[in-house]
Amino acid sequence: MSNEGLSASPKAHRWDAIFSTECAARQPSIMQSLHLVLRDPNILSLGPGVAPRDLYPFDNISLRSKSGTDGENFWLESTKSESVQTGQDYDLSTALDYGQATGSPQLLSLVKDHVKTYHSPLYADWESVLTVGSTSALDIALRMFTERGDHIIVEEYTYPAVMETGRPLGVRFTDVKIDEQGAIPESLDELLGSWDEVHAGKRPRIIYLVPTGQNPTGATASPDRRRDIYRVAQKWDLYILEDDPYYFFQYEEPRHAGKTTKPVELAKTLLPSYLSMDTDGRVFRMDSLSKIIAPGLRMGWITVSEQVAERFVRVQETSVQNPSGLSQFAMFKLLQHWSHEGFTEWILRLQSTYLSKRDVLKTLIDTHLPSSVISYDQPRGGFFIWLRIDCTRHPQYHYKTPRQIEEEIYTKVIQQGALVLPGSWFQPDRGLERPDVFFRISFAPPTAAKMEEVMKRFDIALRICFGLNK
Numbered sequence: 416m417s418n419e420g421l422s423a424s425p426k427a428h429r430w431d432a433i434f435s436t437e438c439a440a441r442q443p444s445i446m447q448s449l450h451l452v453l454r455d456p457n458i459l460s461l462g463p464g465v466a467p468r469d470l471y472p473f474d475n476i477s478l479r480s481k482s483g484t485d486g487e488n489f490w491l492e493s494t495k496s497e498s499v500q501t502g503q504d505y506d507l508s509t510a511l512d513y514g515q516a517t518g519s520p521q522l523l524s525l526v527k528d529h530v531k532t533y534h535s536p537l538y539a540d541w542e543s544v545l546t547v548g549s550t551s552a553l554d555i556a557l558r559m560f561t562e563r564g565d566h567i568i569v570e571e572y573t574y575p576a577v578m579e580t581g582r583p584l585g586v587r588f589t590d591v592k593i594d595e596q597g598a599i600p601e602s603l604d605e606l607l608g609s610w611d612e613v614h615a616g617k618r619p620r621i622i623y624l625v626p627t628g629q630n631p632t633g634a635t636a637s638p639d640r641r642r643d644i645y646r647v648a649q650k651w652d653l654y655i656l657e658d659d660p661y662y663f664f665q666y667e668e669p670r671h672a673g674k675t676t677k678p679v680e681l682a683k684t685l686l687p688s689y690l691s692m693d694t695d696g697r698v699f700r701m702d703s704l705s706k707i708i709a710p711g712l713r714m715g716w717i718t719v720s721e722q723v724a725e726r727f728v729r730v731q732e733t734s735v736q737n738p739s740g741l742s743q744f745a746m747f748k749l750l751q752h753w754s755h756e757g758f759t760e761w762i763l764r765l766q767s768t769y770l771s772k773r774d775v776l777k778t779l780i781d782t783h784l785p786s787s788v789i790s791y792d793q794p795r796g797g798f799f800i801w802l803r804i805d806c807t808r809h810p811q812y813h814y815k816t817p818r819q820i821e822e823e824i825y826t827k828v829i830q831q832g833a834l835v836l837p838g839s840w841f842q843p844d845r846g847l848e849r850p851d852v853f854f855r856i857s858f859a860p861p862t863a864a865k866m867e868e869v870m871k872r873f874d875i876a877l878r879i880c881f882g883l884n885k
Contacts, residue, residue, distance in 0.1 A: 424539040427696020427720035433620045433654055434726060438559040441729035450515050468495060468508040476507055476741070480749055482757060491748040510744035516732030518545025518716070519740075522747040526716050532678045532755065533662075534691045534700070534718065541696070542724035545743065547735045548713045549658055549701040554580050555730045556656055556699055559723075560621050561586050568606070568622040570598050572841040572853070574630045574658070577623055588843040589619060595792045597634040598624060600643035607651040622653050626689065628661035628797015631841045631855035635665065635796040638687050645692055653697070657689045660703040661797040663762045666770045678755045681762065696720030704746065706798070707765065712742040769798070769859065776800060776858040776866050783870040785883055798859040802835075804852040810882050820880070821852045827876035833869045 431439070449462055475494040482489065497506035505521045517523060527543050530536065546552040553576065561567065563585025569577060571590040578588055592602040603622070610618045624644070626636045636644070648655055665685055690700040696719070703715035717727065731737070750758060773794065780789065780800070790803045806812060806820045815823075818839060825837050838853030839845060858866065878885065 424537060425694060426540050427538045427722065430654065430696070430720070430723060433560050435559055435562050438726050438730070441726065441733075443729065444516070444732040447516055447732045463513070465513060468512065471495065471508065471511045473507065473511065476744070478745055478748070480752070482753070482760070489752065491745065491752060493744070493748065505744070505747065507744065510740040512740065514737040514740050514743070516544075516728045516737055518737055519743045519747060522743050522750075523716075525747070525750050528755065529758075530690075530718050533682045533685065534688050536690055536718065537692070537694050538696050538720070540721040541718060542721045543716050543718045544724050544727055544731070545738050546701070546715045546717055546731070547738050548705060548710075548715050549660060549703040550576055550580075551713075551735055552701045552715060552717050553577065553656070553658065555727060555734070556701075557581050557584055557586060558730060559726055560654065564616055565621075566616060566619040568603070568619045568653070569843050570624065570629065570632075571843070572632055572838060573623065573843065574625060575841055578843055587616075590843045591622075593632065593634065595634055596640045597626060597629050597632070597636045598622075598644060600640065600647050603644065604647045604650070607647070607653075618651070620652065620654055621656060622648065623656040623658065624689070625658050625661075627659055627686065628664055628794060628799065630661075630797065631799055631836070631838065631853075632801040633792070633794030633797050633799045634801075635686070635794070641687060641689060642692060645689060648697060649695065655689055655693075655698045657698050657700045659688060659700065660706045662688065662702070663707060664766060664769050664798070665796045666766070666773065667795055678759050681759050690718055696723070699723065707762065708746070708749075712739070712746065714738040714742050714746065772858040772863075772866075773800070775863045776856070776870075779863075779867050779870040783867070783874045785874065785877055785881070787883070788877055788881055798857050800856050800858065801838075802854045802856060804854065804877075806852045808881055816848055817850055817852050818848055821854075824852070824854070824876060824880050827880055828873055831872035831876050833872040833876075835869070835873060 446463070452458060453460060473495070475492065478491040479488055480491050481487065493507045495506065495508040505519065523543060523545055526545065530543055557580055561581070561584060564587065566587045566589045567581060568591055569588050570593045572593065581588065589606070591598050591606055593599060607618060612618060626641060628635055647653070662685070688700065689698045700718045701715060702718070704712050705715070719727065753761065777793065777800070780791065788805050788808050790805070791800055794800055804824065806817050809815065809820050812820070821837050821839055828835055836855040838855065839849070841855070842849070861869070877883070
């Protein structure tokens with residue numbers, strides 16, 4: 416890959432030492448190699464066993480879409496013969512055909528432009544690969560970098576799918592302490608420095624982090640915090656899995672939908688990603704369309720060193736192969752219509768929407784929930800508020816464990832016809848009894864009216880459990 420303007424930049428470190436046996440053993444797919452041959456339009460092929468394109472039972476596609484700022488509707492359209500009519504090399508027929516494991520070259524080119532604008536990697540040999548969403552990317556990453564019995568470091572409350580994916584692979588999870596900015600660098604350094612390989616096994620080489628609007632706590636790491644974590648990772652040669660689906664939902668500076676902003680200007684207002692400060696190629700960054708476009712597209716991308724990208728592709732080409740051709744094509748047409756400026760306008764609109772929804776939920780918490788029991792930190796990003804429950808105020812505090820109090824509250828909330836998620840669901844070790852009780856609530860999907868009704872029902876449940884008067 417050629418990254419113009421980076422010829423003087425350093426190259427990434429080699430990561431052979433952390434590749435799993437499975438990862439190191441993978442060879443290129445013979446069938447996927449045909450894509451290189453078939454790029455030549457003069458080749459007459461009897462090779463692939465694929466149906467002729469005129470037998471695909473879809474002749475055209477039309478999607479009604481929205482512009483970024485004002486929500487004005489427009490149509491995205493394509494036919495199977497569009498490439499013949501326009502001279503373009505990407506149409507509905509191509510989208511319906513077998514694709515490359517790296518993803519559509521046309522869409523991938525737009526993604527790389529996006530990465531340069533918002534993250535501007537500091538090393539020369541970086542690469543992006545389209546994925547079937549971050550859950551799939553995470554699954555492949557764990558297969559690439561771990562053997563049975565290995566430890567991965569995670570925050571003491573984290574996204575459950577990490578454990579649910581890793582445990583069947585024999586991965587063990589060790590948590591690092593967190594505060595309102597996520598993982599604490601001093602705690603991470605102490606954890607690694609005091610690691611006893613004789614009794615605990617080999618020291619972890621991987622850390623999984625959600626640095627912006629962390630799921631479930633809503634924590635967002637400051638630039639200094641990210642730099643400190645990165646320095647600890649360099650000290651102990653940790654490889655960072657950066658899962659950042661909420662990256663664009665940062666609420667520190669006022670932003671307004673309808674304001675025309677160039678992509679480079681928006682990029683300046685955003686916190687630096689781990690990728691943007693990575694000089695070693697030690698960050699495996701996962702981006703997703705699930706929060707900024709739609710989860711059902713099942714599409715995202717990773718940005719990593721060329722060495723890691725090549726190994727990732729070897730896994731992807733013989734498993735999921737590539738994201739849905741229709742999803743890729745729809746995104747390409749949308750981004751082509753929007754341009755980078757239109758994407759910026761869309762992000763500004765989403766930021767404004769979710770900031771307003773966060774503030775609505777904060778007001779409803781302060782209005783309806785008992786302050787003697789509930790406290791929280793204002794989230795600076797993401798979709799979640801992390802409610803802290805003072806279980807010492809429970810009338811049976813000396814007779815019930817925090818987990819039992821949590822379960823009582825959860826059950827009562829369900830009985831009232833509402834749902835909030837218990838903090839213990841996000842613990843790496845669900846069997847560990849912690850002294851605190853938390854609940855995660857999301858302001859992303861519901862309307863203000865529904866949020867208010869949930870808070871009223873949550874309030875009733877808490878007052879029943881804690882014996883509080885209205």
